[in-house]
Amino acid sequence: MTKAAALHEAATGSACWADALLHSFAQAGYVRSEPAILQPSEPFLDLSGEDIRRSLYLTTDASGEELCLRPDLTIPVARAYLASPEAGQPAGFSYLGPVFRYRWGRPSEFLQAGIESFGRQDRAAADAEMLALALEAVAAFEVADVEIRTGDVALFNALLDALDLYPVWRRRLIKDFNRKVSLEQDIERLTIASSTPRNEYEGVLAALAGSDRKAALALVTDLMSIAGATNVGGRTVAEIADRFLEQSTLKGGALPRNALAVLKRFLAISGEPQEALTQLRALASDTHLAIGAAIDQLESRIGFMAARGIDLRKTRFSTSFGRGVDYYTGFEFELHEKNNGIEPLVAGGRYDGLMTRLGAAAPIPAVGFSVWVEALTRISPRRAGSKP
Template sequence: MAPSKTPAREEGRNTREARTGAMRAVFERAGFTDVEPPLLQPANVFLDRSGEDIRRRLYVFTDPGGQEICLRPDLTIPTCRLYLEENGGAGQARFCYSAAAFRFEPQGSGKPTEFVQTGAEFFGAKDADAADAEMLALAVDAVRAGGLEKFDIEMGDLALFDALVDALDIPGGWRTRLKRHFWRPAYFKELVARLATNGATERASERTGLLAALDALDEKNARSVIEDVLDLAKIAPVGGRSVAEIAERFLERAADQSAAPLSKETAKLIDTFLALSLKPQDVAKRIRDLTKAAGIKIEKQIGALERRFELIEKKGVDLSRARFETGFGRTLEYYTGFVFELRAKGAGADGVVAGGGRYDGLLQSLGAPTRVPAVGCAITLERLTAALASKGSPSK
């Protein structure tokens, strides 16, 4: 028997629909076309491109045709796939949406497994800084249209860290790994510590067993050995990782045993850089001072950061309560540049009501013929509603 539609339930549904409609209208007035990507998505798309947090929480099953599919865990990747279907990965497009997404939550967590995301994705913009500023301003306007006035803004920029790493005098393979694992704070910290303490004595004591054997092989044969070992031991992928990813991790550890250690000065520079948490007006000077002392320059990225702040303020966003954190990279693998979150008291453990950022590499990995500039944002209705119940007091 279907549940009766009590007046209170009907009123709650009407309020939610009005709230999402008001937020979506902000994007529509800015020229975004309302879309709703398919609910069912190929599972491998998310397994290959999302962070471990999402990979562990996918609702995955096999359809009668044998294809592994999942319920969409967010709207960004499905909207990207829709853009590729309609535009072929060429030209500008502005899409917005308001639809349900699904992620597993342990029983008793109090978190919904089904939630509503209202957001927008901007593809193909030629001026990245202007598009970034517009997306943050739209997110702020949409959250306010949803009824929330008090919130904090946290920002970061992965491109700054990439530029720093590229300027360091370290092996190319280490640059790639540091960039790739930036979004995983715990593992990243472990990685830097391991590279910095990998001295000759430690290498001599640890170069035994499988790692030593792998180091003696070329990459193709080493990868084959690892995959055979995993298969013979009947070891299944863990946390959404594929056998290839596990093999890659073994190869990285074997390479660590042969490489010279990261200098203490370089390790300290990375730690100091990632610990910066500043008001927007103080960021550029502090990073310039830090990099100048280290004898490196990343002026192009610092200049872009300054311009983006100026454009954001021109859009009417008050940055007086905002913070910029150089170590802020969110939890999704596909971000490549500017990232942000809007936070308020009562909106869950982390206080995040909305978030977004730039993901210039994602479209090409999904099949676009070339790299497509892209930036987006998403607001979670349930978190917004919880923050409103707490009167939206700032989270910090």
């Protein structure tokens, strides 16, 4: 068999499995969405950062608008929903189609299937349903033994709010939560700063860090203007002041030692969901921090997961688990092949903040997941080319 024929057979097999998967999603009540392949690039760049630009296939139309081949389907499906008469109302969609992303040595065009659920107020139940349907998707490929990894960025945000951190540190830690190396560096920097003798201007920096960001920025900008600074290295005075305010605060530490200890204890919590829940309750009790509502939401989700038949003994929850997607706001999960820690088979989570960033007038709850069809086809006992 030639390489071209083999690729065609693999693609045919993937499509066959994916069609069956889409049918199962429809039976669960999720209507198929088929957004355009060519999408405005701005939402992807705004939500994922300029770093994603090197992975996109970009073009410009006659009006000058920058467009791209869709790199995933969550944002296109969300945009289609917001443009529909159903916008703001509970609605569920499934999808199947090619996405396009440069992947350094792997095919840039590949199939993606998945589900997006919008407008449901019963968040814990909707979260559990997504995980249950994700497990059904894996089972459809006859892949039985998978690792279930879960987390909840809302818990981390609740902890930071309860710790009442200086705004600059809160922004930095939230930004780096999904980037494990960066978060570890933040914690290390805070550890060093907390044990470093105070310098002569640390009080001023701490005062700036603890004040209103706009007011502090205006003060630093005015001081630089008075000193005669105009433009350094292509940066404006405002840009330099903003960078100074952030870096000087980070350098100064500006985090009480007890808050650092709580942060480390929180990020070390991991295990079966019920075990993690017990540890979180103990942390809240010992520290008197107001994180009970976020813990209650986790407990409710665990209950719905159990009611849906998800084996909690095979589920791992970690407070430090993050998927590297900045717009997630709550529950996050990945399903992995057993003993394969690199590439997820299915991945998803809650992204309640995305819809307003895409133009919704009011917040709309949203949760969903994507299925990596090629990864599942590759490891399925019934290989590509076999009919389900």
